[in-house]
Amino acid sequence: MPGVRLPGLGAFQVWGSSTDVGKTLLSAGLAANSGKYLRNLRYIKPVQTGYPSDDDSLFVKRHAKPQRDVDVKVLLGYRDPVSPHRAVEASKAIKDSKLVQLVRDEIGRTSDSSISLVETAGGVLSPAPSGSLQADVYRPLRMTAVLVGSGRLGGISETLSAYESLLIRGYDVPIVFVFGTEHENHKAIDKAVDAKVFVAPSPPPMTEPLTKFFEEKRLREAFSSTCEAIASHMNSAESRLTTLSKEAMDHIWWPFTQHTTTKNVTCIDSAFGDDFTVATTDPKGKVNLSTQFDACSSWWTNGLGHGNPKLALEAAKGASRYGHVLFPEVAHQPAVDLTNLLLDSVGSTWADRVFFTDNGSTAVEAGLKMILRKRANDLYGRRDEYPWTNMKVIALEESYHGDTLGVMDCSPRSVFNATQTPWYKPNGIFLDPPTVSMRHSEWIVQGDEVLEKHGEREDLFAMEKRLTSSLAEDYRKQIRGVLASEEPETIGGLLMEPVLQGAGGMRFIDPLYQRVLADECQRNGIPVMVDEVFTGLWRLGAPSASQMLGIKPDVAAFAKLLTGGLLPLSVTLASDEIFKVFEGKKKEEALLHGHSYTAHPIGCQVAVHALQEYSKRFSGSGQPPQYWDNQMCKDISSMPNVSGVVHLGTVLAVRLAGSGSGYTATGSVGVTRALREKGVYARPLGNTVYLMCSPVTEVQKCNELTSELKETLSHVLEGREPAMAA
16 A cells, blocks of 8 residues: 555565576575675565475575574465465465565565565566466565576576566666576676676585585685675665756756746656655665555556556567557558557447557647548538638637647637747637536536536436436537537537546536537537547546547547556547548648657557457456445545545546635645655645546555545644645
């Protein structure tokens, strides 16, 4: 859970390229020869099979003497001398998270002046007791890896495979140690790795005692040099993390940041699953590592968890097969596969084409060109130039679609556009839609007055019933009045974020209003574009927010969750009617929009896996869970300092009462700071506090987060807000 202290820089993990390569020999040798370079050393064996007759910890303790009296510990012992996942078949296997907790807690008992040496079982990709690969199981701790390679025939390939398996999972591997010089494996390994390679003589046969072997000068020198390398790596890592924040403050220009008011920098050493590993420096200069739950989902991108090894492998596959290749008039497998997946899922029943761009703003920018050309063509017929200089879009108040010049003009005046460029011109008919939030346990539809009340959120999406209501007819009259008041040739299209406006403050727009708006626009021949950069691909608990509304847009943009949160990539889906408008005999009739890295194979390869993983988890009966506890949300909605609560899919948003409005409001700053003190990395959004998980976050974690938020809001209400660091 949030705020967990992690093993510091003094925790090292001994891995083997396979079994019987000498992991325990190295552990014993390091323990015996660590005195000159390392502090007190503790040996931890998380999983021991063949126990107690085979006990690596006793071997280490015995052979470290007389030089060192080493503290040793076995956490889990299994009697059968087989792979851990087989040793526990007869009993219930320990969960991966519990095993990680045991290791973390045991290291936590080590004094700050000690080094922890944690030895794994078997090879890098050998199974843990649960059956999961142990390189994945231990990844949340990300201890520095010391890899014991193989000096046997065939050991070069074995060692390099293990080395790359660790690297691709985010481990630092500064040291490789090889027993055996007969085949000179260490020389080939040294050329292939970015690590210090140490070599020692092969041990004698198992039938012979090891006393004399441990006394060999060459062996002791190799162990001592390895200890020195461990100490050097530890010191350089501490130095790097100590200076990282200052270097960033001095030279980096951050987005959406006022540098004059930024006093502290969050130093993220790594990330895994839902958590950041954050480095802080205490007054004595010691670097400490702890977790913070990524409660802003890294600007709403985290889909399958940080450091996901399968995504990393897919990225490596795309990079090694293609690198990057240009895209005009080109087909490559990842792009074609991704296109088909998109058309069969979020584009099902309406989309025929996929246009690739690099981020959400450019995806909307391209889509804007599509709907405006379609509208102009419908109004004026095909021609070289259109009289469309006065054309506007219908859009919503508080909208935000990105920072490129065209889409900036599609949003009303705000800090995102009016103060950023002299060329901003609001080219929109901006409607103020009714919004929905939970207040005192009821879902309230609010316009200028309360329009409806609902007991359950699902009632708001019951379109068949709501479309025949008097409120739907009121919406139709209002929207028809707006359309009638404008000259038809000035309306270029409808652009909206379906269901939930993100940067506008997590505003839940009444689904009925958006459905009626889309229906009326399409009835009048006005193209409809939905910006699903934020809302699409299971962010709100469905493949597409448009599907939640029951609309079939003409154009739709998707981005943030497209690659599972790993790489920038975006797409704009369009119907065949939109595509045909750009067909012609002349180049200038085509859609002349693109960039150097269009449909980059690495991103497409990763996105294919991400979409397949979403589908596998959530299609059919495997619908996403209710991430946020409904009763706790109701409790929060009844607090006097809360004006409304919205929980949709992975998003929980709380609007604070009496604290201004808009992006520049600061009412949520104190709450988000307090949450960070508790290990929840939240970001303020005007007067809205929001928590966001990934689609694969466990419900229990969300319950704990909701509880933390509720408690923090209570403290603020009672004036007991804790002292906080930024």
